[in-house]
Amino acid sequence: MIPANMEMANLTKKVKLNFKVLGKKYGKQMKEIAEATAKLSNKEIAELEQNGIYILNLPGGEVQLTTDDVEIITEDMPGWLTANEGKLTVALDITVTDELLKEGIARELVNRIQNIRKQNGYEITDRITVEIEKRDEINDAVTEFSNYISSQTLAAGISLVDKLEDGIELDFDEYMVKVKVEKTR
Template sequence: MWALPSESVSMLERDGVLSLDPGDGQGPIELTTEHVTIQTEDIPGWLVSSESGVTVALDVTMDDELKAEGLARELVNRVQNLRKDAGLEITDRIGLSLHADDNIRRALEANLDYIRTETLAMEVNWTGEAAGERLELEEGASVWAQVEKKH
């Protein structure tokens, strides 16, 4: 089995034929798409797609910073639902009390400005005990949250 550089595979796919010199002194041979099977291998952590001669590769590896941002976005969504359930107006300012384990707390604290802005929280207080509503976030994470209208 031969492994060809991606440029050669692209030429074969595009032109339907590829001329190769195996180095045996008998000159080049021509391969056509009928003579070969093209297999691709996934690169861990990457999504790759090709169409019309354009290839796009995305690094989809989730680092701690991205995971923390995701948790913050989920918390904002859950707090917005709490606001709605409490009958608060969209412009009402709130006080937000939170309780979470240390890892979740660190992740959320890294995005506290975003959380404050999106939820209109004038203050965010961390409590030592669970109070309010238990909010389920991704990957089994949960936060206890309580909102109160501020004047």
């Protein structure tokens, strides 16, 4: 979260005028006000957010802008989602790192393995073994998150194998992988 009084280099804010409200107050100055507000810096917009008022010194006279006269919009930056409400702006980094991608694959495998357990009628306490056919795109995720996958699915073991003759073909996101789930004896 970014306080309104803190300028962030990559965060671009714009002021959108409420013409209905401002038109009643300033009428003929509206064009001048629109041009001036289009040139406001992030620092000046932050001042308006923080204080609730900003004074524009225009050739046609002084104009007092309040937060009721405008809507402050935060423009999305590449790799970020932003939203504002009053004096608060939230910027969320939506970059998917390799680590997040692997964790997502592991979580999806857990979900799919749990569904296979359910389809096979296994009891909630039944231990299983899991074989997963090797695929370059998922091998690292399975290896790195094998303990997580095992603990979530009650798997006594998870193996990456070169080829599975039988098993269930899983298709999620852009991945296709064959998985074999069996109850341990």
